[in-house]
Amino acid sequence: MLEIRNLHASVEGHEILKGVNLTVNAGELHSIMGPNGSGKSTLAQVLAGRDTYKVTQGEVLYEGRNLLEMDPDERARAGVFMAFQYPVEIPGVNTAYFLRAALNSIRKHRGLEELDAADFLDWVKDKMKLVDMDERLLNRSINEGFSGGEKKRGEILQMAVLEPKLAIMDETDSGLDIDALKIVARGVNTLRSADRAIIVITHYQRVLDYIVPDFVHVLIDGRIVRSGGKELALELEEKGYAGVEQKNAATEPITS
Amino acid sequence: MLQVAQKTDDYLSRFAQLEARLAGDGATFLLPIRKKAIERFAQLGFPTTRQEDWRFTNVAPIARTAFGAATGDGEAVEAQQLATSALMQADWPRLVFVNGYVAPQLSSVGKLPGGARLESLAAVAHADPEALQQHLAGYADYQDHPFTALNTAFMEDGAYVHIPKGVYLEQPIHLVFVSTADAEPVVSHPRNLIVAETGSQATIIESYLGLGDGVYFTNAVTEIVVGENAVIDHYKVGREAQQAYHIGTTQIYQDRSSNASSHAVTIGGALVRNDINTVLDGEGAQCTLNGLYLVSGRQHVDNHLRVEHAKPHCDSREFFKGVLDGHGKAVFTGRIIVRKDAQKTDAKQTNMNLLLSDHAQVDTKPQLEIFANDVKCTHGATIGQIDENAMFYLRSRGLSEPASRSLMVYAFASEAIDRIQPQLLRAQLRQTLFDWLPEGHRLQDAR
Numbered sequence: 001m002l003e004i005r006n007l008h009a010s011v012e013g014h015e016i017l018k019g020v021n022l023t024v025n026a027g028e029l030h031s032i033m034g035p036n037g038s039g040k041s042t043l044a045q046v047l048a049g050r051d052t053y054k055v056t057q058g059e060v061l062y063e064g065r066n067l068l069e070m071d072p073d074e075r076a077r078a079g080v081f082m083a084f085q086y087p088v089e090i091p092g093v094n095t096a097y098f099l100r101a102a103l104n105s106i107r108k109h110r111g112l113e114e115l116d117a118a119d120f121l122d123w124v125k126d127k128m129k130l131v132d133m134d135e136r137l138l139n140r141s142i143n144e145g146f147s148g149g150e151k152k153r154g155e156i157l158q159m160a161v162l163e164p165k166l167a168i169m170d171e172t173d174s175g176l177d178i179d180a181l182k183i184v185a186r187g188v189n190t191l192r193s194a195d196r197a198i199i200v201i202t203h204y205q206r207v208l209d210y211i212v213p214d215f216v217h218v219l220i221d222g223r224i225v226r227s228g229g230k231e232l233a234l235e236l237e238e239k240g241y242a243g244v245e246q247k248n249a250a251t252e253p254i255t256s
Numbered sequence: 257m258l259q260v261a262q263k264t265d266d267y268l269s270r271f272a273q274l275e276a277r278l279a280g281d282g283a284t285f286l287l288p289i290r291k292k293a294i295e296r297f298a299q300l301g302f303p304t305t306r307q308e309d310w311r312f313t314n315v316a317p318i319a320r321t322a323f324g325a326a327t328g329d330g331e332a333v334e335a336q337q338l339a340t341s342a343l344m345q346a347d348w349p350r351l352v353f354v355n356g357y358v359a360p361q362l363s364s365v366g367k368l369p370g371g372a373r374l375e376s377l378a379a380v381a382h383a384d385p386e387a388l389q390q391h392l393a394g395y396a397d398y399q400d401h402p403f404t405a406l407n408t409a410f411m412e413d414g415a416y417v418h419i420p421k422g423v424y425l426e427q428p429i430h431l432v433f434v435s436t437a438d439a440e441p442v443v444s445h446p447r448n449l450i451v452a453e454t455g456s457q458a459t460i461i462e463s464y465l466g467l468g469d470g471v472y473f474t475n476a477v478t479e480i481v482v483g484e485n486a487v488i489d490h491y492k493v494g495r496e497a498q499q500a501y502h503i504g505t506t507q508i509y510q511d512r513s514s515n516a517s518s519h520a521v522t523i524g525g526a527l528v529r530n531d532i533n534t535v536l537d538g539e540g541a542q543c544t545l546n547g548l549y550l551v552s553g554r555q556h557v558d559n560h561l562r563v564e565h566a567k568p569h570c571d572s573r574e575f576f577k578g579v580l581d582g583h584g585k586a587v588f589t590g591r592i593i594v595r596k597d598a599q600k601t602d603a604k605q606t607n608m609n610l611l612l613s614d615h616a617q618v619d620t621k622p623q624l625e626i627f628a629n630d631v632k633c634t635h636g637a638t639i640g641q642i643d644e645n646a647m648f649y650l651r652s653r654g655l656s657e658p659a660s661r662s663l664m665v666y667a668f669a670s671e672a673i674d675r676i677q678p679q680l681l682r683a684q685l686r687q688t689l690f691d692w693l694p695e696g697h698r699l700q701d702a703r
Binding site: 048050071093142 | 651653657659660671
């Protein structure tokens with residue numbers, strides 16, 4: 001589904017990604033772990049199409065298409081979704097309207113009938129239960145006045161509504177208390193399916209107690225230095241990033 | 257300069273004709289006022305950008321155009337055309353003016369409750385001039401404002417609204433000013449007088465609308481007298497044609513404990529200047545001046561506010577928002593004067609602008625003159641662009657670039673539209689905003 005080959009990206013002249021290679025297939029859940037400043041969020045933003053990051057080398061294929069040539073909205077309509085690390089507050093834009101407009105643009109692209117306000121409400125109500133969100137939030141402006149936990153759950157709600165093929169969670173677990181983390185994890189686990197790929201980008205091993213990955217990758221200084229199964233996360237927990245990096249010096253990085 | 261002086265002379269010679277025509281007509285009290293006004297105009301001439309009040313608005317295009325006098329041509333306007341384009345509502349009592357003159361066949365006043373009056377100013381001046389004498393030309397300053405001087409000299413028709421003591425008008429009164437200019441440039445000088453007596457309440461909507469493609473100049477003045485404890489909600493919706501010039505003054509006078517609001521929505525016109533002035537001349541009076549301007553192409557829109565706190569314990573709130581695209585230009589001046597006696601004044605002013613293009617321009621200027629020592633005055637102005645983070649967020653969910661942009665503009669402007677009270681007018685203005693926005697039709701149900 002996704003093939004990242006030798007991806008280099010920079011922001012304001014500083015190279016952040018220095019040759020990332022990663023293959024993700026449908027049905028898989030990958031976790032990318034790394035310390036602060038390793039390039040995790042840059043990778044997520046580049047995949048979502050943020051133009052403040054400049055790709056200087058390499059390529060990204062999504063379902064065989066050149067992802068980097070697609071506009072952010074085109075990517076979304078093609079099934080790419082990124083849960084933002086910092087969801088944006090947009091005063092004056094009604095959440096229900098926004099979600100329906102987003103869903104309809106994607107449905108239209110998939111050749112499905114657009115939903116009217118009433119049908120959409122039915123559609124979204126179930127999804128809201130999944131993330132334990134109050135329906136009243138639908139009538140508020142996007143993320144405005146939402147708590148940190150509500151914003152993150154809102155991202156999972158959007159993912160549940162938009163049903164992406166490829167979902168990238170950018171530190172969705174950061175800053176969550178254990179209850180909110182469980183809700184987010186439940187949402188992600190419910191959305192795991194054979195035709196969907198999920199990439200969970202995280203700083204902390206804790207989330208992987210609730211979302212069990214098929215593959216774990218360690219991103220340090222713009223490169224994936226280790227890849228492995230879920231046990232790699234435990235190793236990280238034990239030894240820290242420094243320990244893992246040292247080991248890497250002796251072995252070739254593995255890509256899944 | 258020579259050319260400008262010539263056009264000033266045009267107005268002076270036309271005044272002589274008007275004077276002859278009006279000689280012996282009802283409102284004799286007006287003649288000396290007209291004379292003083294035209295003399296003052298002759299002294300002042302058209303304003304230039306060297307004058308502080310006109311620094312950012314160049315009226316040379318108006319000064320150098322030879323405008324003929326407009327004639328009322330109600331036959332040229334079809335009721336249907338008007339109904340669809342003038343934000344009209346069947347059950348609102350309305351007076352329609354075509355090129356400055358009342359068009360009875362397009363108007364529908366019905367019977368207003370409590371002896372309230374909604375009549376053509378020309379008709380009242382002819383038949384019942386005493387009704388006008390106390391207030392007409394008593395508030396709008398023609399000593400320092402050349403266009404108000406011109407209007408005062410040339411005023412013929414407009415609306416006279418009188419709401420007697422304690423009367424509450426449930427339905428908004430709608431004053432519709434249609435211009436039909438096609439070939440020759442014409443000028444009209446609509447003049448409205450709205451008097452709300454003690455304890456009365458009403459909503460007044462002024463709509464300005466251009467149906468022709470030609471150049472015309474609307475030079476309007478509205479005086480609003482808000483009596484003790486009276487409540488007036490006033491709306492001015494400017495949707496003049498693309499080549500139109502509109503200079504308009506809304507002059508509000510407020511007595512003790514009165515509550516006035518005036519909302520100025522400007523969408524059309526090549527050059528628009530709204531002077532909105534209120535004098536809070538009784539203790540405990542409150543005023544709210546709100547506005548929204550959508551400016552594109554090479555339009556120029558200037559909102560010039562002056563709030564005078566003359567008595568203690570008065571509140572004023574100003575909230576103006578603007579969206580500018582293309583080479584559009586907007587000016588906002590918010591002058592707040594707090595007189596020596598006006599202790600416990602609470603004045604707040606906000607002007608926010610959203611620039612959609614690198615070529616759009618805004619000049620925003622608060623002017624506070626405070627002579628009292630126990631007052632609260634705050635002001636804030638912002639000029640910003642669409643938040644790129646928000647744009648990326650919307651687009652990352654599948655909304656196209658233009659749809660995301662329109663949604664952001666809508667979100668910005670709706671804060672101003674949401675302050676509009678008559679639900680119907682609010683819905684109509686929202687629709688007008690959708691029409692203005694690219695892909696705006698997709699936002700129909702964005703609420």
